[in-house]
Amino acid sequence: MSSRPIHGVSLWVARCPQTLAYDKLSYNHDFMSYSGAGTMTTRPPLANAELAIMERLWDEHLLTARDIRESLYMSSKKAQHGTVQRLLQRLEDKGYVQRDRHLSVHLFSATISREEYASSQLESLAARLTDGSLAPLVTHLVENKRISRDEIERLRHILDEESENENETHEERA
DSSP: OEEEEETTEEEEEOSSSSEEEOSSOEEETTEEEOOSSSEEEOOOOOOHHHHHHHHHHHHHSSBOHHHHHHHHSTTOSSOOHHHHHHHHHHHHHHTSEEEEOSSSSOEEEESSOHHHHHHHHHHHHHHHHSTTOSHHHHHHHHHTTOSOHHHHHHHHHHHHHHHHHHHHHHHHHO
């Protein structure tokens, strides 16, 4: 790996497009990723047009290129077939979409869930802005009333479960 300054930050340039070694902020093509010790499989962030296609695939699960084109560009007077095909190919190259070639009409499906994508983007944002901590984000959401009571209760439940699991693990070691 080599080091290269980008916007005044020294980043480790990863040579492998899908797996990044991290303990450091890493740069690969057009995206950055960070985490603690180990390696992780990561994907670049989605452009807005790519995200629009992923939203359709997350909602419908299996779609043809025509289905996607008709739902995204229904009022367009100009044919958008080539645009959708290029976007689907980019998504497939990035590892977000898989193509079923068994039929004459190819079916496309997402290879990552909406939740997995959101999680990876939140972790990437936290790595860039808050040294990997999500606490400032959660604090901001709570203090600015951007999170509902139900969501707060869900978080409490998750934290309580995690605390119980930690206590059980600690007791087993003792």
